[in-house]
Amino acid sequence: MQLNFELNGQPVTLFVDGAMRALDLLRERCGITGPKEGCGSGECGACAIWIDGVTKLSCLMLAAQLQGRTVTTIEGLAKDEPHPLQQFFVKKGAVQCGYCTPGMIMTAAELLTHEKMPDREMIRNAISGNICRCTGYHKIVDAVEDAAEAMQGLKP
């Protein structure tokens, strides 16, 4: 089938098999390797992307479902410089192997679009569908908290 969608601000037209997963389409056909395959069943969040600004799991979507949608991956999140979340993930040591990081940041970035100053409980709840096995969650929560403050001009 012919598929038209917007990927990180660019229009994309591709011919795809209707059985292909959105995750495979992005990684194998579009060269977008930010979204990772972890569990492949919706439990780890490593494949999280935005569809029309809402975080979804690209391992549980068919490529066909991208038709007419606006798709944002970690590659499209940064504008002129890295997103504050990307900067504070580095600063706070919230990245080790980095496998969970793109999904974790997409989830956290959507939270920061609704909640300008989330408390730690809200951050923990928001990222409860994203699993990290090496840095642990403490530094990730610190990074999200600091990024939120920086975005409100409360932190350099």
Next chain:
Amino acid sequence: MITLLPETLEDLWEIFHHQPDYKPMAGGTDLLVRMGVDKKQPPALVCLEKIHDLKTIKKTRDGIRIGSGVTLTELLKNDLIQENLPILHTAISTLGSPLIRNMGTLGGNICTASPAGDTLPALYLLGARVTLYSDRGNRILPLDEFIQGPGRTLLADKEILGSILIPPGDRFNVHHFEKVGQRKALAIAVVSLAALLKVHGGVVEEARLAWGSVGPTIVRSREAEKALEGRKLTLTTLNHAADLARSAVSPISDVRASADYRRRVAGNLLLRLAV
């Protein structure tokens, strides 16, 4: 595999007419996982996500009508649900994870018909009815009739679950839902309990109780409900009702818990209602 995304119900009926082997898909969070495990694909998949008629929440004279395609996140954010159906709101907040709730729908949770379906105990107590749509017209069924067993419903060929109606209920002043799982997020219920009570002057006037994950479908115990009615919510009363609940459930043993453990917890959860 052919994947179609109709935008109107008329287009959907047209597809069903030409694609007898269709399989409808709502949020896909159960179906796509199962397809990955079984390595089996239906010849045609019809995604319902673009059909606007399935995506509204309305308050009418008959109650609150929820489109089957409304996502669980949309329900959590909706004022009508927060204000009028707190027990459903709590149940949804325990389902999956925020990412799963961004994709999964209420209709999908019902049609999957899992004994552990997190929205089901609350919907049973609220007297929910489902409206099934097809090009032959609509039909309405009580939810507890629609769900027949694990993964089994009365959904016919070329028919979809269109909306869920929650009739205006009596004013309950205790709305309780609790799910016991192996962790907080993304846990399948080992046992869950939904309770709606009308309590006046400390005495229970009416009780509705439903358990999840302790039988082939949701289990309601009229005996346990009766044991609370006309009495105060003391531990003695609740212990008696808990015994009746333990004999009403018929759990299985699986990787998550033994039948014996589930039976004990099903009763114990009632003790949380003590005041």
